[in-house]
Amino acid sequence: MSHEPLLLINPWIYDFAAYDFFARPLGLLYLAGLLEARGFAVHLVDCLDAPQARAGRFGTGRYPKEILPTPSPLKDIPRRYGRYGISEEEFQARLSRTPYPRAILVTSLMTYWYPGVTAAIRLARERFPRVPVILGGIYATLCPDHARRHSGADLVLSGPGEDAVPAALASLGLVSEDPDEKLDLNSFPYPALHLLNHLTFIPLLTSRGCPLTCSYCASRLLQPRHRRRTPSAVAAELAYWQGRLSLPDVAFYDDALLARAEDHLLPILEELARRGLNFRCHTPNGLHARFITRDVARWLKRADFRTLRLGVETTAVGETRVDEKLAQGELEAAVAYLREAGFRREEMGVYLLLGLPCQDDGELIQSIRRVKELGATPVLAQYSPIPGTDLWPQAAACSRYDLAFEPLYHNSSIFPCWLEFSWERLTRLKRLAGGEEG
Ligand code: B12
Ligand code: SF4
Missing domain, CATH: 3.40.50.280 (Cobalamin-binding domain)
Incomplete structure (x- = not known):
């Protein structure tokens, strides 16, 4: 040593x-x-x-x-x-x-x-x-x-x-x-949470990477393979933190928490229930709406998920879809299952990407209205162009800035892919979505 x-x-x-x-x-x-x-x-x-x-x-x-x-x-x-x-x-x-x-x-x-x-x-x-x-x-x-x-x-x-x-x-x-x-995901030592002074929740990763390839997203550049821990390893980690920290909240950082939920998240939640471990769960990173079945929705409710964020970002850019996450009807089904399981409007945030290259406000406004009609809460997530992603060349071409030269221009707050920054446009869209979120 x-x-x-x-x-x-x-x-x-x-x-x-x-x-x-x-x-x-x-x-x-x-x-x-x-x-x-x-x-x-x-x-x-x-x-x-x-x-x-x-x-x-x-x-x-x-x-x-x-x-x-x-x-x-x-x-x-x-x-x-x-x-x-x-x-x-x-x-x-x-x-x-x-x-x-x-x-x-x-x-x-x-x-x-x-x-x-x-x-x-x-x-x-x-x-x-x-x-x-x-x-x-x-x-x-x-x-x-x-x-x-x-x-x-x-x-x-x-x-x-x-x-x-x-x-x-x-x-x-x-x-x-x-x-x-060389260690695999199940044998990594636990993150050194004890080094943080004011921990108020347990940050948790049950997997790395994502099996999908949305054109605006850096996931596969950061974690090239989708790898999952075993459900028992995840439950054991949470039992360990429960014993040490007694914190009631868990935030899942996974990119693809619900991928093949039947042999991943659901066994994790079952194992937690079996061990009598109760947490309030939060998914600040988006969940895939397409993977929310009736069974998954029930489990999410039973396991006390409080802050749900569904990644939708379903706007089309030109002829190409920017995300792979959603087909027609999938968001409707997901929200219906979640409502049936007992989730309230304010617990179900739906991320909609704002500021995509060549994005048409009309389409975004429609998406905002659709999310509201379904009984969920639209949350506008501002697009940040990321080098190396499929959407990057289009973003760089249509931006008013030299994105390749200066990373400060990737800032989602400045809407680098709008022709100009407009408070009026932003406020109108945010008002319509019904409130801001960071
Ligand atoms: C969880 C997450 C969040 C969380 C919190 C993140 C945090 N820790 O603070 C929340 C939900 C708050 C969040 C918010 C946002 N996020 Co975010 N987020 C992520 C996500 C999904 C995972 C990050 C993570 O913790 N990974 C897990 C750990 C294990 O990985 P890691 O930190 O990368 O660390 C590994 C390596 O990088 C490396 N490493 C790390 N440190 C070091 C140090 C050394 C010395 C070495 C050698 C190696 C090393 O080893 C680690 C272990 O393998 C990433 C995407 C991704 N898959 O990485 C996006 C990501 C970082 N977010 C992104 C964006 C755009 C945002 C938002 C701006 C979205 C929005 N419009 O609102 C906001 C802004 C946040 C703010 N406060 O204002 C983008 C970044 C874009 C960019 N230009 O950089 C990403 C890449 C997602 C994407 N779109 O592709 N985010
Ligand atoms: S589903 Fe989410 S994490 Fe996966 S590629 Fe698409 S945006 Fe990235």
């Missing part, structure tokens, strides 16, 4: 808007769990650990925001830009309480939040000069060349970190590389 100290950082969000809707750095916490199991002393500085501002249900809510000058590429956007999370002074104070690390591992989320990554790396380097900095996560995977040029990290790693991080630490002489030790 090495007990070498490592510093892990979850950087700030730099944006016009951000809301903590069951957001925790689960990828980084998985890596932390793995590194602790290998004997490292892991120290986490979470720039988004600012619970004082969270006042929403189930521990969701706002982040504190410090207004900053808008970066010049975004200066035409009439909104206030800023840094969300702890203050810079607090970040420095937390660094000063951390033992001198042998390496610094930084995660990243949205591509357009890279200024938070750059700022965290700069300050960590000032505090710990000469310590190697390794960057991974979603921005690092989707924009590796940009990250190499701009982040200030010594090493930028793309893709899942479970194999890449031990290999990188081995190259630094901190761990001996053992190829026989």
Whole structure:
């Protein structure tokens, strides 16, 4: 056992808007769990650990925001830009309480939040000069060349970190590389949730990746294969957290929680019921409406799912559908089954994508009305163009910005694929959908 100290950082969000809707750095916490199991002393500085501002249900809510000058590429956007999370002074104070690390591992989320990554790396380097900095996560995977040029990290790693991080630490002489030790999804150590200070729910992944290939989505770039844990492994993890944390809420982060539910989610829920484990369940990431059968809907109700989000985004772009998730009648059936199982309108949010390339507002307005008529709640999710996706060339061609050059332009808040940003248009659509959500 090495007990070498490592510093892990979850950087700030730099944006016009951000809301903590069951957001925790689960990828980084998985890596932390793995590194602790290998004997490292892991120290986490979470720039988004600012619970004082969270006042929403189930521990969701706002982040504190410090207004900053808008970066010049975004200066035409009439909104206030800023840094969300702890203050810079607090970040420095937390660094000063951390033992001198042998390496610094930084995660990243949205591509357009890279200024938070750059700022965290700069300050960590000032505090710990000469310590190697390794960057991974979603921005690092989707924009590796940009990250190499701009982040200030010594090493930028793309893709899942479970194999890449031990290999990188081995190259630094901190761990001996053992190829026989490659882990599968069921044998990953649990994420190191104990490193978070103010945990209000259990973030959970029962699978990685997605079997579908919607044209706007990065899932298969981030997790190339759809892999599932065994139902018993998932139930055992939840039993473990119940025993340790006694938290009543679980947020599922899966991309495809309901794929082949009959041999995945349903056995998980059955096993939880058998063990007498009760949670309130939330799916902030969309569920596939097409996989909601009568049986699935009943189980979701029985297992106390409270916050349902159905991924629909069913608008067509030109001649091509952008998602694979839905055929005619499937949303209707899904909502009918959920209503029959006892879900109320406000518990069933239906994500509709807003800001797609060449999107026709008329079609979106129809979708909003249709969702309302069905007895569910439309939730407008703003489209963020993602490099490497099938829709990217079309997005880049129709955008008023140079999307390939500057990831700040991927920001869903600026509607990069509209001809111009229009408060009026946005407000009209949001009003129609009946309320905002972050
Ligand atoms: C769960 C999720 C959310 C959650 C919370 C995420 C969180 N942790 O904070 C919620 C629901 C809040 C959310 C919201 C949004 N999301 Co989201 N979300 C995801 C999702 C489905 C999974 C992320 C995740 O936790 N994965 C699981 C962990 C295990 O994986 P991971 O974090 O990638 O970590 C692995 C690797 O990256 C790597 N790694 C991670 N850190 C490090 C560090 C080092 C050093 C190394 C080497 C490796 C490494 O190893 C890890 C383990 O394998 C992704 C899609 C996806 N499949 O990844 C989209 C995704 C990140 N979201 C996306 C979007 C667009 C959004 C929204 C803007 C949607 C909207 N319009 O409202 C909002 C904005 C959030 C906000 N607060 O304002 C896009 C990103 C687009 C972009 N341009 O970057 C994605 C890619 C989905 C997509 N459309 O394809 N999201
Ligand atoms: S179903 Fe969801 S996760 Fe899967 S490819 Fe489509 S948008 Fe991505």
